[in-house]
Amino acid sequence: MTKKTFFMSLVAASAISVALAADDGKSASAGGRTHWAYQPLRAPATPTVERTEWRRTPIDTFILAKLEQANLAPSPDADRATFIRRATLDVWGVIPTPEDVARFVKDDAPDAYEKLVDRLLASPHYGERQARRWLDLARYADSAGFQGDETRGNFYRYRDYVINAFNTDKPYSRFIREQIAGDELAPGDQEALTATGFLAAFPENVNARDLVLRKYQVATEITDTVGSVVLGTTIGCARCHNHKSDKFTQKDYFSLQAFFANTSVDERTPVAAPGEVENEFKAAQAKYDEAIRANKNRRKEIVEQFRDVLSAFNKERYEASSQAHILKPKEEWDAFDRWLNHRVALNSTDDRLGQFLRNLPADLYARFSEGGEGVVAGGPRITVSRDAFLKLAAEYKSLLEDLKKFDELRPKKGSNTITAVTELGHSDAPPTYILFGGNHERPLDEARPAFPEALTSEKPVITPTATSSGRRLALANWLVDSSNQLTPRVYVNRVWNEYFGKGIVGTVSDFGKAGDKPTHPELLDRLASDFVKEGWSVKTLHRQILLSRVYRQSSDYREDVAAVDPENKLLAVFPRKRLDAEQIRDSLLAASGRLDERIGGSSVFPAVPSNLNAGSAWEVSKDPKDHNRRSLYIFARRSVPYPLLEPFDSANTQQVHSKRDVTTTPLQALTLINSDIVFEWSQALAGRLLAEVGGDESAQFERLYEILFARKPDASEKALLAAFLEQQRQLIASKANDGRLSIALPTGGVAPTQDPLRASALVDLVHTVANSNEFIYRF
Numbered sequence: 175m176t177k178k179t180f181f182m183s184l185v186a187a188s189a190i191s192v193a194l195a196a197d198d199g200k201s202a203s204a205g206g207r208t209h210w211a212y213q214p215l216r217a218p219a220t221p222t223v224e225r226t227e228w229r230r231t232p233i234d235t236f237i238l239a240k241l242e243q244a245n246l247a248p249s250p251d252a253d254r255a256t257f258i259r260r261a262t263l264d265v266w267g268v269i270p271t272p273e274d275v276a277r278f279v280k281d282d283a284p285d286a287y288e289k290l291v292d293r294l295l296a297s298p299h300y301g302e303r304q305a306r307r308w309l310d311l312a313r314y315a316d317s318a319g320f321q322g323d324e325t326r327g328n329f330y331r332y333r334d335y336v337i338n339a340f341n342t343d344k345p346y347s348r349f350i351r352e353q354i355a356g357d358e359l360a361p362g363d364q365e366a367l368t369a370t371g372f373l374a375a376f377p378e379n380v381n382a383r384d385l386v387l388r389k390y391q392v393a394t395e396i397t398d399t400v401g402s403v404v405l406g407t408t409i410g411c412a413r414c415h416n417h418k419s420d421k422f423t424q425k426d427y428f429s430l431q432a433f434f435a436n437t438s439v440d441e442r443t444p445v446a447a448p449g450e451v452e453n454e455f456k457a458a459q460a461k462y463d464e465a466i467r468a469n470k471n472r473r474k475e476i477v478e479q480f481r482d483v484l485s486a487f488n489k490e491r492y493e494a495s496s497q498a499h500i501l502k503p504k505e506e507w508d509a510f511d512r513w514l515n516h517r518v519a520l521n522s523t524d525d526r527l528g529q530f531l532r533n534l535p536a537d538l539y540a541r542f543s544e545g546g547e548g549v550v551a552g553g554p555r556i557t558v559s560r561d562a563f564l565k566l567a568a569e570y571k572s573l574l575e576d577l578k579k580f581d582e583l584r585p586k587k588g589s590n591t592i593t594a595v596t597e598l599g600h601s602d603a604p605p606t607y608i609l610f611g612g613n614h615e616r617p618l619d620e621a622r623p624a625f626p627e628a629l630t631s632e633k634p635v636i637t638p639t640a641t642s643s644g645r646r647l648a649l650a651n652w653l654v655d656s657s658n659q660l661t662p663r664v665y666v667n668r669v670w671n672e673y674f675g676k677g678i679v680g681t682v683s684d685f686g687k688a689g690d691k692p693t694h695p696e697l698l699d700r701l702a703s704d705f706v707k708e709g710w711s712v713k714t715l716h717r718q719i720l721l722s723r724v725y726r727q728s729s730d731y732r733e734d735v736a737a738v739d740p741e742n743k744l745l746a747v748f749p750r751k752r753l754d755a756e757q758i759r760d761s762l763l764a765a766s767g768r769l770d771e772r773i774g775g776s777s778v779f780p781a782v783p784s785n786l787n788a789g790s791a792w793e794v795s796k797d798p799k800d801h802n803r804r805s806l807y808i809f810a811r812r813s814v815p816y817p818l819l820e821p822f823d824s825a826n827t828q829q830v831h832s833k834r835d836v837t838t839t840p841l842q843a844l845t846l847i848n849s850d851i852v853f854e855w856s857q858a859l860a861g862r863l864l865a866e867v868g869g870d871e872s873a874q875f876e877r878l879y880e881i882l883f884a885r886k887p888d889a890s891e892k893a894l895l896a897a898f899l900e901q902q903r904q905l906i907a908s909k910a911n912d913g914r915l916s917i918a919l920p921t922g923g924v925a926p927t928q929d930p931l932r933a934s935a936l937v938d939l940v941h942t943v944a945n946s947n948e949f950i951y952r953f
Contacts, residue, residue, distance in 0.1 A: 211685035212629055215659045217703040218696040233722040236697035237745055246746045249727040254279045256953055259884040261720060263952045264673055266299035269761040272880040291720045295713050298773050301341030306756060306806050308336050311403045312372050315827040316777045319377030319812040328589035332371030334774040345710040346665060347654035350404060355646035357595055364446050370595035374439045377828055385496040385514045390614040397431040402830045404653050406664035406685040414612030420686040421628040428608045428621035433649040436603035438516055441593045448590060455588035462583040469573050476570050477524045482554035483542045484527040510604035528570060535567035587776035601638035625652055662702040666715060673719050675751045683832035693743045729953045753950050754834050755822035756805035763802055765881050766858035770802040777809040788814045821845045846945045856941035861922030882949050902935035
């Protein structure tokens with residue numbers, strides 16, 4: 175580097191420091207709330223720039239202004255093929271077809287980009303892609319987690335609600351209100367009820383025996399989630415002590431938690447208007463019920479004979495602090511007792527009580543037989559002999575074993591219920607207390623529902639109904655009120671992060687003082703202001719970004735940018751990004767021609783490696799079409815993540831997953847190279863090449879690159895491909911043993927037009943190219 179270029183680098187670096195300077199809370203504001211993120215939203219004036227011809231949207235002007243301050247020029251436009259591959263992956267989560275690429279490349283109309291973007295946003299695949307991003311935040315899973323990890327057979331309805339909300343461009347304000355308080359906002363509305371699955375998606379320990387602690391854990395999880403996802407704050411840090419960096423106090427935290435004090439979950443809310451899916455499930459369930467009728471009735475008879483004993487034994491297994499509430503007569507219950515006893519009822523079904531007969535018959539008899547340690551005056555007791563009791567318990571256990579004969583009849587998908595949030599039909603709520611050190615056993619003063627004082631001085635307007643406290647609706651209304659500056663800022667930043675790999679605020683779920691400062695604070699406020707002004711339209715926000723010139727830039731490396739802005743904060747170059755786990759799998763499926771594009775429905779179980787040994791936790795779907803559904807529809811079991819996605823940093827379903835990690839590990843390459851499923855897709859893609867272009871070698875190479883990369887190979891690449899093909903053919907031939915050879919051929923019903931050895935080599939070529947960096951990156 176010459177002295178002159180070194181000096182210019184220092185000057186440019188200094189300019190970047192100026193360009194990135196953001197308000198650090200030093201300006202005055204109402205109520206003393208000085209941190210930039212807590213300032214009222216404003217629509218900043220569009221800055222003045224020199225390269226006016228480069229702009230297409232206001233976004234470009236804000237980006238360009240900082241580039242010019244740093245003496246940097248924006249990059250030229252990416253070529254059209256690169257752009258459509260980029261945009262389709264970003265909006266749909268899957269590669270475009272060669273036909274779509276060719277159509278856009280040849281479209282010389284002045285509104286070609288607008289037509290492309292509108293087509294992408296109008297597709298139901300847009301909703302699928304956006305749903306995947308939101309479900310990361312909602313900690314979505316199809317199972318409960320913890321030791322039992324029980325299946326949530328109807329939770330897919332929440333996933334489908336999210337897909338539909340994005341596809342219909344439901345205003346984000348309504349989207350949030352429904353998920354926080356759909357049952358209070360629109361009582362009886364099944365869509366709004368389903369939306370409350372957002373609150374109910376927490377990992378659930380059905381067998382928790384300290385119900386007082388469990389209630390606190392549930393309220394804590396919900397409070398932290400809402401704070402992180404909607405407000406982009408780490409308010410959860412104030413649970414045990416006043417926040418170390420942001421002005422959230424313990425009182426703020428528990429006042430926010432009080433909005434959820436009466437919240438419970440009902441996983442068996444009947445579907446109000448059954449349709450085809452529900453009727454199919456009902457028919458399958460009826461067939462299963464008929465097959466096991468005699469077995470079920472006999473088990474019920476045995477449980478009924480000892481119901482009082484089993485119920486007493488069940489309640490005795492709860493912690494002493496819980497028993498003080500669950501042993502109360504029902505007429506003495508208050509709101510807190512009601513919540514705890516609702517949980518006990520969920521854990522007191524015939525099947526759950528019967529497990530004591532199966533697992534602990536001797537303990538039961540010792541405790542509740544005549545003279546046993548559990549017998550108290552007037553209490554339940556076992557009145558039959560020990561031999562008779564143990565014989566009945568053995569019969570019960572045998573009946574459970576016999577049930578396995580009917581497993582094939584059990585409905586494997588679908589449901590006729592939804593999971594929804596409820597307040598158990600009452601308007602009174604349990605008290606919430608500020609807890610010393612966050613310890614639920616050390617309550618201090620009561621905390622009434624209130625918004626965090628660090629954010630607003632506004633007071634909640636709570637209107638109880640006959641069946642609900644009205645608290646969550648009051649909170650939901652404030653979250654999307656025009657005076658709430660955080661909600662729109664946080665969401666537009668999340669969308670920006672989707673497209674550019676990093677938000678304007680890099681810490682997408684932490685807008686506090688410990689989080690990153692915005693690189694372009696004026697742009698963030700402009701986007702947020704426009705978002706609210708446009709009726710909280712998510713599609714309008716996406717369209718604005720997609721049609722910007724900054725999104726259209728080339729991602730080619732630039733020495734001048736790397737020298738002075740190595741992190742590319744100013745976006746002089748479009749950031750390259752590795753595809754996420756679902757994009758890789760779905761694009762491989764699309765390339766193979768096997769992707770099943772059905773929208774919504776029950777979650778599916780594609781094939782997994784035989785050594786996974788997941789047993790009944792992963793029963794592969796019988797319908798082969800289900801194996802090729804988009805990754806969004808794969809059953810999300812908390813204890814058994816789908817193996818093909820996990821190495822590529824798929825979402826952690828245990829908690830809010832704010833941003834996908836991007837790691838590079840040997841396991842990723844090994845997964846794609848060694849996976850039998852990926853190899854099968856390579857065979858199918860090789861068959862697709864034969865079907866579409868026949869045996870012409872050059873045409874095969876071109877079509878392969880068009881499918882995977884949205885471009886044609888150049889002359890040097892063709893030469894490398896041809897050399898690989900011939901070398902691989904010879905290698906395969908050399909492995910013949912006594913003239914016999916087992917080879918992998920293209921699939922898809924198309925017979926190879928050349929010799930089998932070359933056809934097998936073509937499969938290996940396809941497999942190798944599909945495993946390249948260019949395929950799993952978006953440029």
